[in-house]
Amino acid sequence: MKAERIGVDIPVYDLSLIRGLWEGRVKKYKQRQKKEEERISKSALAKVEQQWQYRIACRKLKSAEVTALQCYLERSALSEAHLLPNDDKDNDADNKKFIFELNGKKWMKLPEDLQYMTYLKEWHIHGTRIPEIPTYIEAFVDLHVLDVPKNGLTKLPAEIGKLINLRELNVNYNKLLSIPPELGECGNLERLEMTANGKLAELPFELSNLKKLTHLDVAENQFAGIPVCVLRMESLKCLDISNNRLKDLPEDIDRLESLEMLFLHKNNVRYVPMTMTNLIHLKMLVISADELYSIPSQLVDNPNIKLIRLYDNPINTNNEDMNEMNTDADAQDERDKEFIKTYIETLQDRDIQPSYTTKVSLSCLL
8 A cells, every 4th residue: 555645735925025014014103103202292281290290399398408409400401391490580680671760860751662661560760850750651550669759740640540550659859749639549559658749738538548558658748737548548557747747646546557657756746645545556656755745654654665755956056046045045034033033022022921932933934
């Protein structure tokens, strides 16, 4: 019997085709992966997540550790992602973009381009010869500080009431005769300085709307009393009305419930009302005592109140004033001597001298 040979068919493939197929798939996969990485790198989500992770981590650190971390990040790749807080120099540079400054007597008017810079937040104009603030200031609604001392300003525009975000106003050492009532519309005003404006003698009642005002300086003016509007500034903490023409204080001065410092020196105040003791937050009172004859003992004895009583110094008076004072004093002595001589002569004419004459002390002006 003859054995039959069994044949097995073995398929033969071209491996180059298989290799090309897989290389094509790998290439497409890498292309998709590269596009996805590019999309993620362009997306802000990753940066936002890093920023939040950085902030969360900083909250758990102490201040010294945060400083050390910032120094480290400045040398790392994270600084390129703008995760670091801005430096003080950068902040100063950014802030200066919103500040306008002008100094010097050579300036007699503001630059014309200023009216278009309505994004400004602060005006600082010192020592110029600019007579008034322009009306276009009403467009500067973001203005926080208006600092214009020593410029010879004669008036403030009514448009100043449009500055609803104004926090500080300084018009010291100008020539203002009055204050516009529209200023009372600046409800966010916290600090108001009007020192040495010469003939300024009153404030409009509309200023009583300045409920957030904490500091008011009206020294070296012509006020004969504390204005009514000031007594309605409920948040006022510091009031300087020194060197004016005050003689008396209002009985309702205790309306200023938040008052901490009151400067009354260089006035002729004669009487401090008892209601002053109701100012429970008062810490300092400065007053001239040359003509002061009555002050509550509670203010004097209160250890929480620093009471300063000032007296005028006669050393600085001129020679003419001194001569007049000496002449008046001599005339006073002569009148006193004449009175005493006449009084003694009348006693001699009496039969019985009064028992109290040996100890009497006379100081009369005839």
